[in-house]
Amino acid sequence: MSEEGFDAGRLDELLRPVVDRHGGEPGQLVQILREAQGVVGYLPAAALTAIARALGLPRAQVEGVAGFYSFFHLTPPGRYRVLFSDNITDRMLGSGELLDRLCNKLWVERGKVSEDGLVSVDTTSCTGMCDQGPALLVNGQALTRLSGERVERIGELIRAQAPLADWPAEYFRVDDNIRRRDTLLSAEWPAGAALRAAIARGGEAMLAEMKLSNLRGRGGAGFTTAIKWESARRAECHAEADGRPAARYVVCNADEGEPGTFKDRVLLASYADLVFDGMSVAALTIGARQGLLYLRGEYAYLLPALRENLERRRRSGLLGRAVCGQAGLDFEIDIHVGAGAYVCGEETALLESLEGKRGIPRIRPPFPVTAGYRGQPTVVNNVETLCKAALIALRGGAWFAGLGTKQSTGTKLLSISGDVETPGIYEYPFGVSVNQVLQDCGAGNAQAVQVSGPSGICLAMHEFSRSIAFEDVPTAGAFMVFGTHRDMFEVARNFAHFFRHESCGFCTPCRVGTSLVANCMDKIAKGLGTQYEINQVFKIHRLLHAASHCGLGQAACNPLFDTLQKFRPAYERRLCSLDFEPAFDLDQALAAARQMTGRDDPAAHFGLAARLPGVTP
Secondary structure (H helix, E strand, O other), rough: OOOOOOOHHHHHHHHHHHHHOOOOOOOHHHHHHHEEEEEEEOHHHHHHHHHHHHHHOOOOHHHHHHHHHOOOOOOOOOOOEEEEEEEEEHOOOHHHHHHHHHHHHOOOOOEEEOOOEEEEEEEEEOOHHHHHOOOOOOOEEOOEEEEEEHHHHHHHHHHHHOOOHOOOHHHHHOOOOEOOOOOOOOOOOOHHHHHHHHHHHHHHHHHHHHHHHHOEEOOOOOOOOOHHHHHHHHOOOOOOOOOOOOOEEEEEOOOOOOOOOOHHHHHHHHHHHHHHHHHHHHHHHHOEEEEEEEEHHHHHHHHHHHHHHHHHHHHHOOOEEOOHOOOOOOEEEEEEOOOOOOOHHHHHHHHHOOOOOOOOOOOOOHHHHHHOOOHHHEEEEEHHHHHHHHHHHEEEEEEEOOEOOOEEEEEEEEEEOOOOOOOOEEEOOOOOOOHHHHHHHHHOOOOEEEEEEOOOOEEEEEHHHOOOOOOOEEEOOOOEEEEOOHHHHHHHHHHHHHHHHHHHOOOOHHHHHHHHHHHHHHHHHHOOOOOHHHHHHHHHHHHHHHHHHHHHHOOOOOOHOOOOHHOHHHHHHHOEOOOOOOOOOOHHHHHHHHHHHOOOHHHHOOOOHHHOOOOOO
C-alpha cells in the first residue's frame, strides 16, 4: 500500500484503460485527468505519478495541470460534491440562503468536507443556468430551480446516500427557454444540408460567400470571420516532430464561462447538427481534416447526446473519410471537456488546454490562424458563429448581409436573466434597441443592464435607447437586468470577486490587481472605506487595462469603472469618511482581551486614549 492507502498495482490497473483510450497521448492530459478522477474519485498523488509515468511526462507538469483547473481535486472532495452557482443572478434569487440551509441540514461547513467524508458544499462561479436558477452542480450534474423544499430534499437524499440516478428527474430538468426566434432559431434544415451546399460551391466560392456576408464573430470580439478563415486557408502547414502530417484544424469554442451567458448551451442541446455542419463548412473552406469541440465542464451532461449525434453523422457519411461521398474530403470531430477555468474561453488559453496544458493565454503574435493547435493553422470560432456560417452556406452571403446593420450583419442571440418576467434566449437582428429588449422580456423597473457579462458594459437608464450592435453596444450574448431595488455596489462587488477567483495567476498585474480590487470592495462593504479606496480602484483599473497579459485582466475593472461612473451614490453611502481608514480595526481586535481582564477604561482602547488629555496610552 502507498502512503495514501492506494495499492500501486491496483491503481495502475484502474488507470491503464483511461490512458489507453486516449492512445497514451500527452496532449490528452486534461481529458485523462478528468476520466481518472471519475474512476478514483479524486486525483491522489499516486494517481498523478502513475499518469505521469504512463505518458512519459514530468510528474511536476502533471500536478501543475491538475492544480490549475477548479474541477480537479487533489484531496477527497466528498462522495457528493455540491457547488452552488455564485453568479449575481443566482444570488438575487437567494442562492446564498439556500447554500447555508443545505450546510445546516448536512452539518457541514461551507468549503470543507464533512467529517464522515460524505459531502462537501461550496460555490462555483456560474453554472450556465442563469435563466432557471438558483442552480447547483452535484458531482458535475446540474440541478435547476432550487427552492427551500428542494434543498431540504437534496439534503435527505445525500444523507441516505442515494445514487444521483434515483433522485427526482425533475431536479435535473434543463429547459431551452427560447422566447424569441429569428433566422437561426427558426432554422429546420436537415443534418448535412449546409455541408452539402458548401461542397456544391467549393472552398473558394464558400470563402467568397463568407466575405459577402460580413459575418463577425459572436464570441464578443467581433472579428470578421472570413478574414480568419482566409488567413488559415492561406497559411502554410508543416510536418510535426512526432511524425504527424501537416494539418489544419477547426476548433469550436463552447466554453461560454461568462456569467449571464447560456446561448451556447441551448444551441448544443437543440441545434447540434447546425453546429457540426458549421464546423464542417469551416473545414471544407480552410482545408482542415480535424475538428475539436471544447465543451464547458459545466455542460458535461450534454456529452452523451453530442457523442451520439457524431455517431449518427458518421453513419450518414457526414463525418469520417470521403464525407458526403467526396473522395479526399475527410473530416472528423472530437469533443474535449473543460475542467472549470473561465480563462479558457480566451482562444489561445483554450488551445493550451486542448494540448493538455494549463490554460494560460499565449503571447500573440503568432496568432492561431498561423500557429494554433499543435502549432498548425487553426480557426477558433464560437458556437453561434459556426451556426451562422452554416446558414450562410445554405442561403448565401447576400441574404445574410441583408439582415441587421451594415457593420453588424445578421442576428444575435441574447441570454437574458435577472429582474425580468421571462428570462431565456431571445434572437434579434442587430440594431435592436435595449429598450425594445427590456420591453419584450418584461423588465418594467430596470435601472441597469449588464451587457456581455462582467467583462462587458453596464448601461444606466439614460442609455437604454442605445442599440445592440458592434458599432454601438457589442455583446457576447449576456444581458443581465437589475431592477431599481438592486444595489449596484453589490453587483460590482460580486464581479470583482469573480475576476479574482478566475485570474489564472500568470501575470502579476492581474494576479495582484484583481485581489486588490476585491479587497477594496470588501473594505467599502464593511463600512471602512474612504475616498482613498475609490481612487485606488481607478488607479488599478488603468494599470490592469494597460499591463495585463490577456483580456481577463484588461476587463476585470470594467464593471467597477462603469458603476462608479453611473451609480456612484451606491459607493459613497458606504464610505465612513473622506480620510484613510485601515481595514484592520485594532481596537476591535482588543475587545476579547478587555473582556477577559474586565477593563473598559479609556486606556484600554487603542486610539481613544491618545485623544484624551492627561491619559497615557
